Amino acid sequence: MNLINKEVTHKRFGKGSVVKHNGSIIEIHFATENKKFVFPDAFGNHLELHDKSSADSLEKVLQKRKIEREKEEQEKEEEKRLQRKEQQLRSEHEKLMKNHKLHPESQMAFWCDAEELSQIFTEWKVFTGAIKSGNNKGTPKIPSRIYQNSVVLLTARESSMPEKDRxxxxxxxxxxxxxxxxxxDGYIPAHSEYRLQLTEQQSAGMPFWKYYLNEKSPRSMTWNTGKFRYFDNVWMTQILLDMVSLKSDTHERELAQNFFEHFCRMNRIRKEDLPEPNGALMRI
Structure with missing residues (x-):
């Protein structure tokens, strides 16, 4: 839009003509001096164009600018709303975790079926299973003890092998x-950083029943039913420590060590206080 030499009227400085216009700044010569204004904003507040054709074109520019500003304001308000909501959720979560008392058995041992193994290690989440009877039949089981201090331990055994070989x-x-x-929904997703997968050789050196036992039958190695069971925080610490020792690759060992240290912090456990593993397999 060429506005050079176009006549205008300013509410305070009176009549003048445009002498310069470069993008966002317009300069106008009045009777005694030149004045610079922000373009096109000044025309919506203080300046009026005399030329009708130019004024009509300018009005379209102003309307477009108004719509853009309204959209920007809406986006800013939406962003503020989302930030407030996020802050509220964060505060509620922090309050909940602050008041959360650690359960001594807030870890989960999960039975991985052969057909779901590849999916678990690509999607890094497990499904707790569905309730099989009663009023809630068919609905997912709620992992009520699992918090951000909890580990899901992935276990399996060959169908032809005894339970002690899990x-x-x-x-x-x-x-x-x-x-x-x-x-x-019954799904427990993994932490973005703290996750470990063992090689087949490493897994062979990590028997589940070396650490786990049923307090009522300490020499019995039976899983019975269900996809998962809760178990002792200390046992999980023993397992993670042994995982660190299994990792020979420098990078993997560092990841395992970081995992172990984070778990100890979250569960208020000192490495120095750890007893030796004493699961059912150790009592035969």
Whole structure:
């Protein structure tokens, strides 16, 4: 839009003509001096164009600018709303975790079926299974003890092998924002950083029953039913420590060590206080 030499009227400085116009600045010569204004904003507030054709074109520019500003304001308000909501959720979560008392058995041993193994180690999440009877039949089981201090221990055994040969395949911390009692779909997603998968050779050196036992039948090695069971925080610490020792690759060992140290912090456990593993397999 060429506005050079176009006549204008300013509410305060009177009549003048445009002498310069470069993008966002327009300069106007009045009777005694030149004045610079922001373009096109000044025309919506203080300046008026005399030329009707130019004024009509300018009005379209002003309307477009108005719509753009309204959109920007809406986006800013939406961003502020989302930030407020995020802050509220964060505050509620921090308050909940602050008041959360650590359960001594807030770790989960999970039975991985052969057909779901590849999916678990690509998607890094497990499904707790569905309730099989009663009023809630068919609905997902709620992992109520699982918080951000919890680890899901991945285990399996060959169908042809006895239960005592169940081995550990890997483990992951629950997602940073996961709160089990609020879980409605039964899926426990992994932490973005703390997750480990063992090689077949490493897994062979990690028998599940070396660490786990049923307090009522300490020499019995039976899983019975269900996809998961809760178990002792200390046992999980023993398992993670042994995983560190199994990792020979420098990078993998560092990841395992970081995992172990994070778990100890979250569960207020000191490495120095750890007893030796004493699961059912050690009592035969």
């Amino acid at each position: 081995r550990i395949l890997g483990a992951f911390m629950a997602n940073e924002k996961f709160i089990g009692k609020f879980c409605e």
